[in-house]
Amino acid sequence: MSRRDIAFIISTLIAAAALAVVPTITTKESVINLLVLVYIYVMMASSWNIIGGIAGQVNLGHAAFFGLGSLVSRILWTKGWPLSISLILGALVPVAFALLIGAPSFKLRGVYFAIGTLAMAQILFITTRNLFPMISSLPTEALSTYSLAPRYYMALGMTLLTVLVVFWLSRSRWGLGMVAVREETSAAESLGVSALQHKLLALCLSALFAGLAGGVFAYYSAGYYLFFPFFPTWTFDAVMATYIGGTGTVIGPIIGAVFYVLVKEILALRFVELHPFIFGTLFILVVLFLPGGMIQIWSRLRRLLVRKSTLAPSAAKEEQVPETNMVHDRPAVE
Amino acid sequence: MPLLKVEGLSKSFGGLQAVSGVSFQVAEGEILGLIGPNGSGKTTVLNLITGFLQPNAGAIWFCDENVVNLPRHQICRRGIARTFQLTKPFLNITALENVLVGRMYGRQPAPSRKAAEEESLALLERVGLGDKAHSLVKDLSLMQRKKVELARALAAKPKLLLLDEIMAGLNPAEVDDAMHLIREIRSWNITLIVVEHIVKAILGLCDRVVVLNMGEKIAEGAPQEIVHDPHVIEVYLGKVYA
Structure with a gap:
């Protein structure tokens, strides 16, 4: 592990520890609720990033994994199964589903995977809306003992897990193979990388953590329509947060999700129905002018500074800008 | 034979x-x-x-x-590697990471990432790109990209x-x-x-x-x-x- 890697892990753990203290210093439920929403979005963006950003396969059906995860977890848990088993199954069912759709659709090239996943998610959305049109509410005795704190810690813990796994992946041999597949599939194969295996693993990991996010949502929510997590907006929010932050990187989706949720909350308060339009515009601007996302601002600034310092005669020492493993300036959608 | x-x-x-x-x-x-x-x-x-x-x-x-x-990746693992007439480098990662792909997959993958990086760096130096190891390949010239491809193919130990x-x-x-x-x-x-x-x-x-x-x-x-x-x-x- 490089020094930068260790620094990332330590700062992540420090951030998590700091966030863990929040419920002890504030009693404002709105703050806790907002943070839980941020965590769910970080999980959604980070998990979308595995297949969409690192492996470069545009998945427009992420809501299906989130929805399946929440559906399975919620039904099992409200039927009296232990919470842990409900959550684990809620994460595994989307993985099975990912294998089912991934194996045939990765035989297709180009835009078909994107269209296929979008269609699949819409089919699931309509099916669950027909099968489960009712609101799932917690039983009254559970509602009376409902407490935010365990939900908060559950969401924080799962988010930490997601981020650390994505970080590990990005530094692993598998992650390198996924990036190679994204960059130039046939060249990757000519070097011994199985494109199909890498795409499938990326999709399964992506589904796993989206399913887990669904489980967190199911555990957190007091009552909701069971088909609500299947809404396509869950997909597009995850995609937009990832792109705004910086696709293909570990930190990008985290920054993007935090930014996205906060701005969305502010905009939703002020403009109510107008905020999807504003985000759509922002998304287009980012893809056009900042394809590396918000973290690209940072690397551009650094390059500028280094160039200045090497131009200045006094600063003779040459400093190379280290490039992060996954940063790429090209959008995955072409 | x-x-x-x-x-x-x-x-x-x-x-x-x-x-x-x-x-x-x-x-x-x-x-x-x-x-x-x-x-x-x-x-x-x-x-x-x-x-x-x-x-x-x-x-x-x-x-x-x-x-x-x-399948292509199986042919590579049997021991056949190639370069491309129209180069197909991994543009948005560094030259070293390009070569690493060959070294960590290929016929005899390196046992560890550290070993793989050392060997990949040595290969890049041999083709004359040692100083560009940490540059993104999209910033390299066509000739340099060809060298990356050669080093990458060699890294697969064909x-x-x-x-x-x-x-x-x-x-x-x-x-x-x-x-x-x-x-x-x-x-x-x-x-x-x-x-x-x-x-x-x-x-x-x-x-x-x-x-x-x-x-x-x-x-x-x-x-x-x-x-x-x-x-x-x-x-x-x-x-x-x-």
Whole structure:
């Protein structure tokens, strides 16, 4: 592990520890609720990033994994199964589903995977809306003992897990193979990388953590329509947060999700129905002018500074800008 | 026993017969030149050997195994690596990471990332790109990208390496360097098939040459014999000179 890697892990753990203290210093439920929403979005963006950003396969059906995860977890848990088993199954069912759709659709090239996943998610959305049109509410005795704190810690813990796994992946041999597949599939194969295996693993990991996010949502929510997590907006929010932050990187989706949720909350308060339009515009601007996302601002600034310092005669020492493993300036959608 | 034995290889694209009934062998340790006018089917033959295309007929025996219909990554893991005439580098990662892909997959993947990085760096230095190891490949020139591709293919530890016009666009001094490098690669127990248009390189490097024209093999032999073969001269320069 490089020094930068260790620094990332330590700062992540420090951030998590700091966030863990929040419920002890504030009693404002709105703050806790907002943070839980941020965590769910970080999980959604980070998990979308595995297949969409690192492996470069545009998945427009992420809501299906989130929805399946929440559906399975919620039904099992409200039927009296232990919470842990409900959550684990809620994460595994989307993985099975990912294998089912991934194996045939990765035989297709180009835009078909994107269209296929979008269609699949819409089919699931309509099916669950027909099968489960009712609101799932917690039983009254559970509602009376409902407490935010365990939900908060559950969401924080799962988010930490997601981020650390994505970080590990990005530094692993598998992650390198996924990036190679994204960059130039046939060249990757000519070097011994199985494109199909890498795409499938990326999709399964992506589904796993989206399913887990669904489980967190199911555990957190007091009552909701069971088909609500299947809404396509869950997909597009995850995609937009990832792109705004910086696709293909570990930190990008985290920054993007935090930014996205906060701005969305502010905009939703002020403009109510107008905020999807504003985000759509922002998304287009980012893809056009900042394809590396918000973290690209940072690397551009650094390059500028280094160039200045090497131009200045006094600063003779040459400093190379280290490039992060996954940063790429090209959008995955072409 | 030949390392590679191609038997009756044919490939057509629609009505175009790109390769028809081509057979040849490559012995271990040999450098085989594959030449022919543009469109004669050289790159198609390389694509067939590496699984980028499936032949309509014929067999490709590598180490006594028919590799036709094997997936590309399996062919690489058996020990065949290649470069591309139109380069296909991983643009948005560094040169070192490009080579790492070969070193961490390929025929004999490195046991650890640290070992892989050291070996990849050594390979980049050998092809003359040591100082560019941490540059993104999209910031490199075409020649530098070709070097990345060569280092990447070598990192996969092939038994047989296919080079597709790796010297195109080089100046005479660079051609000499490249020839020196290819001889050195051979000394690492790597057999080579070289597709090239530069006559000096073909004459100076190859033990044997296979000449293709319109998808058919029209001559095979030592380079000196080949350049005096009337049929080959006719194909390149027209009947008047033959």
